[in-house]
Amino acid sequence: MIFWWFLLLMGAVSWALTGFLYRYALAKNLIDIPNERSSHSVPTPRGGGVAIVVAFLVIIPILNLFDLLSSAACWALWGAGSAVAVTGFLDDHGHIAARWRLLVHFGAAAWGLYWLGGFPPLSVFGHMLDLGWFGYVCATVYIVWLLNLYNFMDGIDGIAGIEAITACCGGALLVWLVAPDSTAWMLPVFLATAVLGFLFWNFPPARIFMGDAGSGFLGIMLALLSLQAAWIESRLLWVWLILLGVFIVDATVTLSRRVLRGEKFYEAHRSHAYQYASRILGAHRPVTWAVCAINVFWLTPVASLVALDKLDGIIGLMVAYLPLLLLAYRYKAGDSQAQAKQDAS
Template sequence: MLWLFLLVIAIFSFGLTWVLRRYALARSLIDVPNARSSHTIPTPRGGGVAIVLCFIAAVVVMNVLKMMSFNDSLALLGAGAAVAILGFLDDHGHIAARWRLLGHFSAAFWALYWIGGLAPISIFGATIELGILGYVVAAMFLVWMLNLYNFMDGIDGIASVEAVTVCVGVAVLYGLQGGISTVAPLLLACSVLGFLCWNFPPAKIFMGDAGSGFLGITLGILALQSAWISTNLFVGWLILLGVFIVDATVTLIRRLVRGDKVYEAHRSHAYQFAARQYKRHLPVTLVTGVLNIAWLFPLAWLVVEGKLEGLIGLLVAYIPLVLLALKFRAGDLEGR
């Protein structure tokens, strides 16, 4: 029954993306290339709304069928919808950065209220419980996830491939543990899969801020929810999300150190330099998926199974990614 429902979600996502593409073309909602773009052909935008609507509908159905808890559903629905609406409005006009940030933190605290904040974290046998401070730390994590996903949605298919491979990887880890519901990550993967058919290089439609922001905060919420089951599962999420977390964070730090205005649009992420170097988006998008499957998933599995200490697993996963990001000039000046 669940697998049939997942197939239906993917099909609806595919069809709704087609409808949104027709709408964008009719209303001239086109992303026209400029000096800060990584694409060269005018392309419709806003297709991420299909991901949002399909996932929200799926969560409502799962909640009605008692296959997802009420609190977890409210966390995902409220925060995700708020971020998607903000992104949609920003896609169709412009919202000042301070109001967007206020909206992002409001959505984060909404989600944290329903999931109970940040779970106690175990490191080398010691348990760290931050209490009320944990809400602040977790909120900053969610807002960073939201924004970094937006930053990383800069070439064809990369944000979609990241979401699908991470969610499927997590679902496998949950399944191997036994007794952990795989519903939420699989619903998100299938909601993205239908859109990916249109977004895969060369993209016929872009996700837009509504879709990328929604994916970022939803993945962040799912990761924080897993921490209440075990710290190792949470670390597994962080490992699987490593490509995006490392590229975005290294880029941000280098730009901050240089004194750049970090809120301004730029093309200085490692994946953007790589796409320009190879003159195509496809190799970079495919390598992202391969890294998730061949490098990060095995490490996440070792951590979740307790065969590798979480912090060590995180370092083993991230250090090569940091070196790779630096090799491809993450945060470097674009003109160099």
């Protein structure tokens, strides 16, 4: 019963705090003004993701107090999440150079890895592979990439919230199925609930945007939750990678194509597949619902086969990602020139 009361309270806190932040952003003129690189057309307050940060960071030490979360996991999530959220908050209110943001991101990733015990052994075609120090490097890059791609993908109303909720619910269910005696499934449920309170204000048409504080925080939390799950059972890392496939594929394909074309990938743009789809359809809501449907009806079933050891993790990842790669190609991810021609026609 304590769990359910905490869950209800967290959702209410996130919802109420987002409403407060909406009024605060209006009072302080923290408004996203549309420009040629925007996917929205109406000036909209930003920074509502702070509600997710506060609600989730408050519950972490409480779970530790009730022995539902280890002290190591508590330090990993609290320290890394706080650093990224504060940096994002300051960037939302002014500007922090990319090199300093990346320095904080790598530091937060290293902190989280240290407390979680590093990179767990990988299950590869039935064999356990311990990458040693190279695993730490790979895990650090993975965390920083997921953190930043979540920021890149937070470009239309509701999409980042829907992705987090569906991935967390799928992840929680599959962690519970694989390790029912573990309490690790609770964390994704709490994170999904915190996001749900915010999504009430952000679902299309959004009244407030998440901002860098919220998107970066979600990215690093999801990365650390996937590594925590992998320490319980190695194949759960593949499960989380599959569940987050929409964001991983779109962002990775977009970045890769921009780099190959010699474009400044770090500059703001709107050449992601999901942004192009929203322009073709003339609305954000159909794209956000499509992401939800892909996650629930395609990625979660494939991830379930991997979690239940009916399908090898790498094979499952390939099966899950192939249609996503085709969609990325169909909606011209990263090909800004082709998108511009299509928009003009």
